[in-house]
Amino acid sequence: MMPAPPATNTTKGFVLVVEDDAALRLLLEHSLQQRGYQVHTVADAEQALAFLEGTKPDVALLDWMMPGLSGLELCRIIRQKPGLKDLPILFLTARTEEQDLINGLDHGADAYLTKPCSADKLDARLRALLRRARPSQDQISFGPLLLEPENHHVTRAGRVITLGPTEYRLLEILIRQPRKVFSRELLLERIWGANVHVELRTVDVHIRRLRKALNEPGEADLIRTVRSAGYALDDSRTEHDVSPSAPTAP
Structure with missing residues (x-):
């Protein structure tokens, strides 16, 4: 190599x-x-x-x-x-x-x-x-979200969403398997790699930024926090649970 x-x-x-x-x-x-x-x-x-x-x-x-x-x-x-x-x-x-x-x-x-x-x-x-x-996968959609992997373009109901590189990678992971719950550990490994030491809390910080970018006042929160488990892209509910034993979710 x-x-x-x-x-x-x-x-x-x-x-x-x-x-x-x-x-x-x-x-x-x-x-x-x-x-x-x-x-x-x-x-x-x-x-x-x-x-x-x-x-x-x-x-x-x-x-x-x-x-x-x-x-x-x-x-x-x-x-x-x-x-x-x-x-x-x-x-x-x-x-x-x-x-x-x-x-x-x-x-x-x-x-x-x-x-x-x-x-x-x-x-x-x-x-x-x-x-x-993926010959025709130039777009990935979930509910009001539309992601275009070729140019990293993201919109929600036509509204352009600007994301940093880490927030974009988080969204791409979540939107490729919607409603699947990803643990913080798995998200860390997918984004930073298994051999890089990054605090679990880092995931919460970037999830908070992603939520802020995706959700305007009055819009449903598309990111669900699952108690003691992790995060999922899910349009079936608007509330998210927080585990007392886990880092405070965004």
């Missing part, structure tokens, strides 16, 4: 990395985060399946050879799950035999790269998969 360029504020997509080599896993995480991806890493197929029970990433990056279930078997299992049949899957493998690579594609993989590969080449392949997976 080549050194990554400076970080940007662009969120290209959410990548699940499944890699048993700890050093390579950390390198992939750092490189992808620097290129603007949200990243979650796991060390084996079992951890990947547990994660996928509750969260669907935009693309999965799988190692082929892993202890326990192989990446090939993991790919086959993912393709059997109704909610994951369309998940883009990219193999990162040391295998170079043509029949092996054909076998991977036959099991449901969308593409593969052989190790070692440059970070730029990996980035280009991921972007191609994401474009294919």
Whole structure:
């Protein structure tokens, strides 16, 4: 892998990395985060399946050879799950035999790269998969909210909303899975990464800013705070609960 360029504020997509080599896993995480991806890493197929029970990433990056279930078997299992049949899957493998690579594609993989590969080449392949997976997703809507990922444009009932980069990333995470409750810990990991120490209270601060930007006087609050759990984008209620044991919600 080549050194990554400076970080940007662009969120290209959410990548699940499944890699048993700890050093390579950390390198992939750092490189992808620097290129603007949200990243979650796991060390084996079992951890990947547990994660996928509750969260669907935009693309999965799988190692082929892993202890326990192989990446090939993991790919086959993912393709059997109704909610994951369309998940883009990219193999990162040391295998170079043509029949092996054909076998991977036959099991449901969308593409593969052989190790070692440059970070730029990996980035280009991921972007191609994401474009294919979202060919017409130039807008994401929820209730009165409309988000345009290509230009980071956000409106509410036609009113333009100006957001800082962190508030935009929060909104994009929430609006891609509306009504799903995200814990503060998960939001921290999605935005800042698992290996960066950031106080939980930081999430509350940015949620407060997001609420202030989204909601004008008289408008329903679209962000719900769930007691002892976290936050969700939800238009089914206007009140939000606050847990006495959790940091005071915005």
